[in-house]
Amino acid sequence: MNFKTLNRIILSLLLVGAFFSAFNYISPWLIIGFIIGYLSFILIISTNVQLDFFLKAFHNNPFEEDGRIALTFDDGPVENTLKILEVLDKYHVKASFFCIGKNIEQNPEIFKLILEKGHFIGNHTWSHTRKMGFISSEKMVEEIKKCDEICYRIGGVRPATFRPPFGIINPKTKRALDITRHKVIGWNVRSYDAIISSENMILRRIIRKIKPGDVILLHDTNKLTVEILEQLLLFLRSNNYRPVRVDNLFNIDAYY
Template sequence: MLIRNFVNIVFIVAGIVMITAISFNKLSVWSLIVLVFCWVLITTYGVLNIKAEYFLKSLNNNPNIKEKKVAITFDDGPDLNTLKILEVLDKYKVKGTFFCIGKQIETHPDIAKEIIKRNHVIGNHTHTHDKFIDIYSTNRFINEIEDADIAIQKISKKKPLLFRPPYGITNPNIARAVKKTGHTVIGWNKRSFDTTIPSEKVILKRITNNLKNGDVILLHDTKLITLSVLEQLLLFLQSNNYTTVTIDELFSIQAYA
């Protein structure tokens, strides 16, 4: 049972009990208001935190990995900066997983082909990554996923099976869309915040602090600061005997159909 279903059942039962008590003047109506507020808070947390697996199942890390293996993932490309990211990965003989936006692939098809050529993995990150995409209807979100699949297939000749929701946001419409398209949802448990934090040192510390076997690291190949952080991260992993693998390797799943 998804956490959402369990939470809803608990709150519905609690609500019925409270309404009954209020009708007999045993409780104040404020008790019901507090209950509803708590439900809103929990649901909001579930929407914003993919690791909560509130609306759908996602692979955020693999704690069963015994070897010192981690996965580095990149969102929002391909971008001109992606070429520099690829050079750094080549330098350290490391493979990454790139969750690409369909429109970005259409804008930079040669860079997308370069990702494939260098044996990295490409996953689906929707077609537009619109800032209001989290309120799209189920059908519109299905179109977002399928259009991005088409863009990826054009350059890879393979249908991607890995999907990461924009911003890591999930909701019932996204859950229904992913169930329809059949993708495996990939989250993360090491968020760098390289899109908002201006300090390389702080970003690197966020990633490396308490790093464990099977962790999934989130970076963005569209950011210049990520380039510097990536090289420092790879040096850290190398010195601490970590191996970097792609998402499909980390979870022993298929990246493409």
């Protein structure tokens, strides 16, 4: 069932409910409760890309048998990205970076270094606005295309993949992606490194359920992530996991 059909059904039920409520057949509180429940449902499905409600995204590879996993970093490039790159070099690991366009503009040399070292680049919009869930499809297309353009201008690549800021996917985002044709990369292991201040707690969150084919979400904007990354790579090495780029994990094209 698509979202438009679902909305029509919900609206029809509300109209019927309002009719019966007007004649005191049912309590108006039941209608209010139904509305609150539906709005809560919309909030949940719109802010959880992993649910695949509006479109199918790549969150993990359940068929992986060789111990491969993907380390992904959001919101760079920033100065701290350089330290992330040093750790990745130390362990001879390739990772995936979902970059914000305006940060690429501010840190072009760091962006080029990510590419020179053989890491993957994905689109993470131009501005990463906190209003992401409310902007129009046209504005979303602009955000995605503008990020693509600076990726090409600075690094000579046009990302074929997109990661939605905050994991938000709604009908407007879907319409935008129908136009831009980007594949959506989600995650199934969220570190909360942008929220939790304890390195040990973040590391435990990552490793407690890790399995082959997982996609781990980290942020290269967080200084704590550098130390967490080193500890994580030591764990992965000792447990026979092999970090790879997301395009290799899912066998998809990285760039157009």
